[in-house]
């Protein structure tokens with residue numbers, strides 16, 4: 001694994017992969033649609049856009065491994081589906097790289113549109129003939145953390161949070177480490193799910209957040225309807241038999257509280 005290209009290398013997961021690869025002394029390139037993305041020194045930036053196809057051939061030219069993290073849940077038809085088609089079109093199959101794709105645990109079990117798009121991307125990769133490995137993980141802790149921050153940001157005296165949701169989130173540093181180890185291995189098609197160590201209700205996660213950040217707010221749960229909340233009520237994101245992560249919600253919150 002010499003020349004590694006990370007799509008979405010400026011994102012939450014991608015930037016952690018970049019950070020870990022740099023610590024390991026690896027050469028890292030990223031693809032970014034931004035004109036001047038903020039990256040650590042030593043990272044080679046290929047300017048390009050998955051949706052238009054601009055810059056993809058050049059970015060892929062020397063890559064022996066591609067970790068494909070770029071995504072846009074609000075524009076998945078373009079970024080994820082057309083973007084992946086364009087990425088695959090730009091591969092030189094005489095020297096195709098190992099393509100590592102990050103997908104979501106629960107894909108294939110729900111009609112939730114973003115998950116259906118991720119499944120389509122998996123199929124596109126499979127049908128393309130590129131050597132690949134797909135890892136499906138549960139939500140990152142940051143996802144639930146952001147959900148809670150959004151709920152608390154609403155200025156009402158009493159916060160109402162959606163009832164009935166459960167998560168088995170995972171720390172993205174463990175996901176990044178797993179993807180790096182997969183990338184240096186031989187292509188393995190679709191791997192078993194990678195989930196966090198604990199299954200928690202949203203209420204429990206919310207309560208622990210308030211406790212660790214010393215926040216006093218009146219709150220209660222309510223049957224708020226929203227397709228995304230229904231997704232996390234359905235249980236498709238729960239994988240007790242694949243609880244591979246070690247870092248807990250408590251560990252994650254303590255770390256953020258120290259940094260706050």
Ligand SMILES: NC(=O)c1ccc[n+]([C@@H]2O[C@H](COP(=O)([O-])OP(=O)(O)OC[C@H]3O[C@@H](n4cnc5c(N)ncnc54)[C@H](OP(=O)(O)O)[C@@H]3O)[C@@H](O)[C@H]2O)c1
Nearest residue numbers: 008010011012013032033034049050051070071139140143
């Ligand atoms: N967040 C979760 O809980 C979770 C859980 C399981 C799996 N995943 C998967 O993990 C992956 C990364 O998620 P994330 O939360 O780290 O994403 P993120 O922070 O939103 O980052 C998305 C990245 O996509 C890139 N991108 C968007 N449009 C692009 C375009 N047109 N051309 C090139 N690059 C483009 C952006 O790069 P530039 O702005 O530099 O172009 C950005 O770095 C996604 O595939 C997601 O489905 C996420």
